[in-house]
Amino acid sequence: MDKFIMKSTISIYMVGLFFMVVLWVPLTFAGHDYGQAMSKGILFYEAQRSGYLPSTQRVTWRSHSGLTDVGGYYDAGDNVKFGLPMAFTITTMSWIVIEYGRQIANNGELANTLEAIKWGTDYLIKAHPEPNVLYGE
Secondary structure, eight states: OHHHHHHHHHHHHHHHHHHHHHHGGGSTTTTOOOOHHHHHHHHHHHHHHBBOOOOOOOOOOOOBTTSOOOOOBBBBSOOOOOOHHHHHHHHHHHHHHHHHHHHHHTEEEHHHHHHHHHHHHHHHHTTOOBTTTTOOO
């Protein structure tokens, strides 16, 4: 059962990352709006936020949740968070900004992407409140 949950978790994060990366596929395939796909990929992460949501939250049907927790992202729309897949996702998003920040900015999504990175990073920092203490699953 644990292997199934881990595979499902990784699959969900990879789908979100896929939508972010498709922007950089050459635009020779007429009729596909890769900028829109990237925007929706970033919006996916906003929909997965846990905790007190900021006033800038673009997913309006979502509200505050997990209020005794410290934030971060839910995994796959449920109430579960996995630290390692979240750390992988945040790291990958960070590298995407390093490599393709100009393209992301040209699409008007740089601020949202940086906020997505910060949201997850803040959670990981809060999960490590003192030396030799790290909360995780």
